[in-house]
Amino acid sequence: MAIITNETIQDESGVQQTAHPRTEVDAIVDVTDLTKAILKSPDATTIFTKLGVTSYVQGLLQQASSGDFQSALGISEFVKSALAGADAGDVLNDILPKTAQAHNGMYRGKDLTAYYNNGGFSKAVAAGTFDDIFPGDYITKTVTVDGTTYTDVKWIVGDLDYHLHRGDTETTAHHVVLYPETNLGSARMNATDTTSGGYQGSEMWKTTIPKYTTGIVNAFGSDHVLKHRERLTKAVDTNAYSAAGGVGNGASVYADGEWTDVTVNLFNEAMMYGHAPFASSGRDVYDCNKQLASFRYGQNFTRSAWCWLRDVASAIYFANARSSGEADYSNASDVGGVRPYFLLR
Secondary structure, X not given: OEEOOOOEEEOOOOOEEEOOHHHHHHHOOOHHHHHHHHHOOOOHHHHHHXXXXXXXXXXXXXXXXXXXXXHHOOOHHHXXXXXXXXXXXXXXXXXOOOOHHHHOOOOOOOEOHHHHHOOHHHHXXXXXXXXXXXXOOEEEEEEEEXXXXXXXXXXXXXXXXXXXXXXXXXXXXXXXXXXXXXXOOEEEOOOOOOOOOOOOOOHHHHHHHHHHHHHHHHHHOOOOEOOEEEEOOOEEEOOOOOOOOOOOOOEEEOOOOOEEEEOEEEOOHHHHHOOOOOOOOHHHOOOOOOOOHHHHHOOXXXXXXXXXXXXXXXXXXXXXXXXXXXXXXXXXXXXXXXXXXXXXX
């Protein structure tokens, strides 16, 4: 039996009859039967619209075969296949508020390269709606750092508006945190086993990171890479007790001029883990004090090699993220992976 209008019905032989609401309600035993009945009506679109069904869902129901209705109306396999399709972004955008906070709660993993190349990505970021952008998504782009070319790097969306309203000079532009799926080369923190001068005093910050800045800006364009302000350590007291515990003395202490311009940087432990197990003091955390959304829901290390983090751990150690998933530390002169991040707009 199929519904045609609010007043008439049509049986399987095509005969129209006056609808008797109680009889018809009794005949519809579940939502599947109701949906089948509506779809048989030439007025199906009108009925669905009156019921508040979105045009996207109407399209799914119209396209579904008769055997798909149980799945379409509650079995996850149908929903999974729909979300995996080309219109998955439309579904999520219909469901979720158009805010960074809402989108940060979902890890996806979609290739956004074409979306970025056609300008749609940047418009959505600039508007702060982040349409069809979620943590775990990625842009594929080649980058050359100090003469070494890394081809088709997967740049992962780590978080949306991570640094918004932070900084001694407020970050006001909407942005996403972007970082490579795996390390881009390797380097040491310092030539010798010392953390003197904190992170800002390190060879990594002064010499190595500028090379990555040049490569990333050249690859993505200066209009898309957002310079902002971060507070980075500049001094270490070698006699102070390290909050890392069991790694010897040496801890970051206050120094003038810690706020500095940042275009590209290394993660700290808080960004990676959501806490700082081997940071020598709270000064190693400062304004970057929450975990990235992609690391909360996805993998926060690479199996290929360990990478440096910028936290001072003691007078001779900096923190790192091990390839086995451990939080750890290494001598400042050790050579480890470089996994830079930046803000893309």
